[in-house]
Amino acid sequence: MLKILATDGLDKSAVKELEALGHEVHEQFYEPEDLKEALKDYDVVVVRSATKVREPIIDAAAEGGRLKMIIRAGVGVDNIDVKYAEDKGIKVRNTPNSSSASVAELVLGHMLSLARFVGISNVTMRNGEWNKKKYKGVELAGKTLGLVGFGRISHELAKKASALGMNVIYTNRSGPKDDYPQYAYMELDELLKKADFVSIHTPAMKDGKALIDAEKIAQMKDGAYLINCARGGVVDETALLKALNSGKLSGAGIDVFEVEPAKNTDLLNHPNVSVTPHIGGSTSEAQMRIGEEVVEVIKSL
Template sequence: MLKILATDGIDKSAVKELEALGHEVHEQFYEPEELKEALKNYDVVVVRSATKIREPIIDAAAEGGKLKMIIRAGVGVDNIDVKYAEGKGIKVRNTPNSSSASVAELVLAHMLALSRFVGISNVTMRNGEWNKKKYKGIELAGKTLGLVGFGRISRELAQKASALGMKIAYTNRSGAKDEYPEFTFMELDELLKNSDFVSIHTPAMKDGKALMDSEKISLMKDGSYLINCARGGVVDEAALLDAIKSGKLAGAGIDVFQEEPTKNKELLDHPNVSVTPHIGGSTNEAQMRIGEEVVEVIKSL
């Protein structure tokens, strides 16, 4: 029997299946200092984005000698010091196949909201304004969507956006130009200059700097849109806001922030910005798939 701690919640069906396998599952969020002590009593910890597993917590868990595995219930593992944990003999796994569709759909939701003024219309109409003439939008069909990074989520998005009639350009770290002949490979700078919408799909930079800083944003096509449903910090929020205020960019869709919960009120309140509170994987279907993957990972332990 394994003792399993789910610090940020887990789908009920996964809990039932794990318990049916004879394991003990506890769902409880702990602050960092409390988590150090708690992990000494568990074989497995399952986290989402809210819980950070950093070196001091790993040291405490390793000292306890019980923790065998950290599972990120989601795709990115930026909130876990992976190499450090593995160096201490603690395995780290994620659920890479579970939330691709839900994140891709959220990107599309932001693109549609921005292109047709859906978000700001919800605000102004409730304030008694009828801005029919002001909100002349654009259609997604025929526009170029530039995908920075071309992993599972990005490829899912490419298929969905193609179905809406969008042209797809992509860039990736491997530089593999012929792997996806149905789409157009471009180097990053070329992609930024030629895309009507740019969607980021990369992990956080190793040096902690923003991939999309003021220099990269300045390369983007005038009047284009930037979407970030990937990682907070990948986009320089100050540079992004400056570009929107100056009219360089028409707007932005943001699900992830440099600090969460974000205190960047000026960015949140800008009428040309569509925002959501880090909900890329927050669908019933994605959480069920995540739970299923977590169960399979634990079975392999």
């Protein structure tokens, strides 16, 4: 029997299945100092993006001698010091197939909202404004979508965008993908110059700096749109706001922020910004798939 801690929640069906297998599951969020102590009593910890498992927490868990595995219930593992944990004998796993479709659909949702003023129309119409002439939008069909990073989420998004008639280009740190000849590979600087919509799909930078900073935004097409449903901090929010205010960018779709809950009110309230509160993987279907993958990972322990 394993004792399992889910710090950021877990689908109810997964909890029931784990309990049916004889395991004990606790769902509770801990602040970092408290988590260090708590993990001494668990065999497995399941985290989402809210919980950061850094070296001091790993040290405490290793000292306790009980923790066998850290599972990231989602795609990225940049909130976990993976190599450090594995060097301490603690396995690290994720659920890479679970939320790709959900995040890809949210990216499309932001793109459509920006292109057709859906989000801001919901605000202004409820304020009694009828801005029919003001909201002249653009169609996605025929536009070029530039994908920065080409993992599972990007693959899903590329398929969906292609079905809408978009031209898809991508860049990737490991170079072109031979399995996807229908999409054109190019270096980041070239992609930024050609894309009408740029969608970010990378983990956080190791040095903590923004991948898309003022210099990169300056390389983008005038009037382009920038979407970030990947990681907060990958886009420089100050530079982004400046580009929106100047008209360099027509709009931005943002699901992740440098500080969460988001506090950048100038960005949140900008009329050309579509915002959501880090809900990329927050669909019933994705959470069920995440739970199923978590169960399979634990079964393999």
